[in-house]
Amino acid sequence: MAKEKKGVRLEHISKIYKDPKTGKDFYAVKDTSLNIEPGTFVTLLGPSGCGKTTTLRMIAGFESPDEGEIYLGNEAINELTPNKRDTAMVFQSYALLPHYNIFDNVAYGLKLRKFPKDVIKEKVTRILELVELSGMESRMTNQLSGGQQQRVALARALVIEPSVLLFDEPLSNLDAKLRVQMRTEIRRIQQEVGITAIYVTHDQSEAMAISDKIIIMDKGVVAQMGTPQEIYYHPVNEFVADFIGEANFLRGPMVGREGKYAVLEVEGNRTCVEYSDKMKEGETYTMVLRPEAATLADEGSLPCRVVLSCFMGSYQNYHVMVGNTLVKLEEKNPKNKKIYNVGDECFLKFEAESVHVL
Numbered sequence: 001m002a003k004e005k006k007g008v009r010l011e012h013i014s015k016i017y018k019d020p021k022t023g024k025d026f027y028a029v030k031d032t033s034l035n036i037e038p039g040t041f042v043t044l045l046g047p048s049g050c051g052k053t054t055t056l057r058m059i060a061g062f063e064s065p066d067e068g069e070i071y072l073g074n075e076a077i078n079e080l081t082p083n084k085r086d087t088a089m090v091f092q093s094y095a096l097l098p099h100y101n102i103f104d105n106v107a108y109g110l111k112l113r114k115f116p117k118d119v120i121k122e123k124v125t126r127i128l129e130l131v132e133l134s135g136m137e138s139r140m141t142n143q144l145s146g147g148q149q150q151r152v153a154l155a156r157a158l159v160i161e162p163s164v165l166l167f168d169e170p171l172s173n174l175d176a177k178l179r180v181q182m183r184t185e186i187r188r189i190q191q192e193v194g195i196t197a198i199y200v201t202h203d204q205s206e207a208m209a210i211s212d213k214i215i216i217m218d219k220g221v222v223a224q225m226g227t228p229q230e231i232y233y234h235p236v237n238e239f240v241a242d243f244i245g246e247a248n249f250l251r252g253p254m255v256g257r258e259g260k261y262a263v264l265e266v267e268g269n270r271t272c273v274e275y276s277d278k279m280k281e282g283e284t285y286t287m288v289l290r291p292e293a294a295t296l297a298d299e300g301s302l303p304c305r306v307v308l309s310c311f312m313g314s315y316q317n318y319h320v321m322v323g324n325t326l327v328k329l330e331e332k333n334p335k336n337k338k339i340y341n342v343g344d345e346c347f348l349k350f351e352a353e354s355v356h357v358l
């Protein structure tokens with residue numbers, strides 16, 4: 001349905017705003033370069049104020065960058081107004097026309113573009129099928145549930161057949177269950193149409209579930225761009241590791257090598273991690289250990305003390321102290337496993353391959 005798959009490229013984009021409190025200029029987005037491949041679903045993720053929405057709005061044309069160039073396919077688009085950009089935005093607020101029915105809401109953009117009536121009918125019908133609203137054409141949009149309104153908003157964006165769909169936190173007004181359902185729908189529709197999608201959220205599970213690539217932003221700059229797996233298993237720094245999922249950080253100097261492993265001294269005890277060329281003896285490293293990647297055992301090399309042991313159904317939640325470092329664990333399927341209780345002295349166990357070294 002999309003005319004042609006186009007990617008989006010940002011080259012050294014910056015946006016400067018004036019802080020209303022101090023009156024001083026600051027970079028909401030700073031020297032950001034990104035390459036979003038045609039047909040991929042990419043999510044901008046990060047804490048409030050990191051510059052996600054500003055980046056999206058610059059791509060849409062609602063804000064203009066103070067520095068840098070934005071390309072859609074091979075075309076530089078900085079000078080184009082939003083309606084000339086071949087992009088369409090789905091807003092958090094839906095931005096539907098309240099006194100119009102579903103058909104007219106979806107048809108609106110096509111009427112503006114002066115398509116003939118029969119073409120409009122055919123296109124709207126096809127899109128309403130895609131978003132599963134067939135038969136509801138004459139319903140007024142103020143009589144719809146949040147999820148249905150979001151489908152209309154999505155249909156309205158899709159019907160003009162843009163090359164790129166932009167989503168600004170589209171699901172944040174929906175309840176948790178519907179959010180999960182709608183994100184699956186959005187992904188299905190994006191894949192069916194094969195369109196490039198750029199999606200802003202601050203919900204990390206939404207980002208993980210929906211994206212080919214996630215862009216983690218921190219204070220106006222891109223901290224990391226990668227597949228959900230790359231971001232989760234190979235975060236580039238503590239900020240990214242902590243932002244995506246739960247992360248434990250264990251630190252210590254490298255004190256030796258054993259074959260393909262580096263030996264780190266953590267809280268006075270030796271433990272192995274995968275060795276890489278960039279590691280040097282004597283330097284201190286931080287290990288990122290995910291809660292599900294470790295277990296407790298009666299024997300091992302890293303002694304610990306249990307300070308919390310809590311049955312959560314599908315997992316046993318432990319907090320243990322390894323020396324002065326708190327480590328949070330999730331032992332899956334605890335039914336047939338030994339349960340450690342608060343005060344127990346035991347050992348923290350994990351595969352060297354399951355930790356990531358920063």
Ligand code: ATP
Nearest residue numbers: 017018019028047048049050051052053054055202
């Ligand atoms: P959120 O998840 O809260 O929407 P965000 O990551 O989308 O956050 P942006 O909305 O891009 O963040 O804002 C980035 C920074 O720029 C914030 O400090 C915000 O207060 C500021 N900002 C955004 N728009 C303006 C504006 N029009 N004038 C001045 N400052 C602005």
